[in-house]
Amino acid sequence: MEKLSKDWLTQGMIDFEYKKYLLLAYLKTVRSSFDRVELYPFMGDLVFHYRNLVAVKENKTLLKESFPKEISLEEFKKLELSYRQMIEDDAVMSELESIIEFAIPQIKDSLQEGSVIYEYVQSQCEISPIGVTPLYANEGYLFVTQPPEKETRVFRYQVSIFEGSQEQLRSLNTELVDCVEKNLKNTYERIKLDLIRKFQDLPNPAAYLIISKMKFPFSQTLMPVAKRLFVKHISQA
Numbered sequence: 001m002e003k004l005s006k007d008w009l010t011q012g013m014i015d016f017e018y019k020k021y022l023l024l025a026y027l028k029t030v031r032s033s034f035d036r037v038e039l040y041p042f043m044g045d046l047v048f049h050y051r052n053l054v055a056v057k058e059n060k061t062l063l064k065e066s067f068p069k070e071i072s073l074e075e076f077k078k079l080e081l082s083y084r085q086m087i088e089d090d091a092v093m094s095e096l097e098s099i100i101e102f103a104i105p106q107i108k109d110s111l112q113e114g115s116v117i118y119e120y121v122q123s124q125c126e127i128s129p130i131g132v133t134p135l136y137a138n139e140g141y142l143f144v145t146q147p148p149e150k151e152t153r154v155f156r157y158q159v160s161i162f163e164g165s166q167e168q169l170r171s172l173n174t175e176l177v178d179c180v181e182k183n184l185k186n187t188y189e190r191i192k193l194d195l196i197r198k199f200q201d202l203p204n205p206a207a208y209l210i211i212s213k214m215k216f217p218f219s220q221t222l223m224p225v226a227k228r229l230f231v232k233h234i235s236q237a
Contacts, residue, residue, distance in 0.1 A: 002029060003026070003045070004022065004023070004026040004045065004049060006048070006052075006075060007075075008022060008023075008049075009052065009053070009056070009096070009099065009100070009103075010096075014092050014095050014096060014099075015095065016095055016098050016099055016102070019099045019103070020099070020102060023102075023103055023106060023107075024106070027106060027107070027110050029042075030042045030046065030110050030114075031110070031113070033220075034110075034113055034114055034117060036217065037117060037121075037216055037217060037221055038217050038220035038221055039114055039117060039118060039121070039220060039221045039224065039225070040219075040220050040221065040224045041220075042114070043111075043114045043118065043224075046107055046110055046111045046114065047111065049103075049107055050104070050107045050108060050111060053100050053103055053104050053107065054104065056096075056100060057097075057100050057101075057104065117221075118225060121212075121216055121221055121222065121225045122225050122228075122229055124212050124213045124214045124216075125210055125211070125212050125213075125222075125225065125226060125229055126210070126211050126213070127208055127209070127210045127229060127230065127233050128208065128209050129206070129207065129208055129209075130143065130188045130189060130192050130207040130208060130209050131189050131192055131207060133206050133207075133208075134204050134205070134206055136206070137159075137206035137234060138158065138159040138160075138161075138234070139157065139158045139159070139202065139205065139206070140156075140157060140202065140205035140206030140207050140208070141154055141155065141156055141157065141177075141192065141195055141202075141205055141206070141207040141208075142154070142155045142156075142157045142174060142207075142208055142210065142226075142230060143155075143188060143191075143207065143208065143209040143210065144209075144210050144211075144222070144223065144226050145182075145209070145210075145211050145212070146211065146212035146213075146214070146215050146216065146218075146222060147212075147213070147214070147215055148215065149215070150181050150182075151179045151180065151181050152179070152180055152181070152182055152188075152191075152209075153176060153178075153179055153218075154176070154177055154178040154179070154180060154191070154195070155174040155175060155176055155177065156174070156175045156177050156199070156202075157172060157173065157174045157175075157230070158172075158173045159171070159172055159231065159234055160172075160173065170231050170234065170235055171231075172227050172230065172231050174227065177195070177199070178195070188207075188209055192205075192207045195207075208230065208233075210226045210229065210230065212226075
């Protein structure tokens with residue numbers, strides 16, 4: 001099973017064996033992805049489903065703040081309505097609780113497996129500024145490369161800051177603008193100067209290099225890890 005529906009818990013037949021089959025089939029796909037060191041999109045999905053199950057178990061209701069931003073208000077209302085209808089049926093609720101008790105540790109185990117891979121990938125990444133970093137670093141360029149590739153992907157980035165329930169949160173938007181090859185003449189500093197000439201709306205941009213010591217699947221693993229690492233670096237700067 002490639003994907004577990006966002007409302008898998010309340011969708012269709014509420015039967016322990018059926019839901020167990022759905023979940024285990026999904027987690028088998030997740031493990032296959034992790035075996036290939038491909039973390040996403042499954043890591044994000046696992047976090048979503050885990051928070052959902054814990055919210056239902058601990059609060060007997062769905063808590064909007066427990067859900068990632070990927071779920072829309074309409075999707076949340078659909079989940080909430082389905083769950084409220086089930087609360088009135090004791091037999092259904094008993095079956096649902098059995099499903100939740102089984103599912104939480106299963107998903108948690110997969111999350112922990114993914115977290116080990118994530119931490120290893122992150123440990124292989126190094127981040128450093130390119131040239132002089134201006135005081136305003138919430139917009140600029142992010143260079144990402146890994147061996148044995150000769151090319152470096154160059155992204156334009158923008159960090160957005162918004163208020164969470166307890167702290168300021170940051171999101172990172174990136175757009176691929178170029179793929180360049182670094183050599184003795186074409187240094188990262190030279191590439192940065194070329195970008196300034198090409199995109200004159202950023203006359204004094206921040207620029208950072210993230211280099212991985214090992215090769216990982218780029219879109220599924222390295223780039224998502226690099227982005228999170230970069231946001232952490234910016235927030236601590």
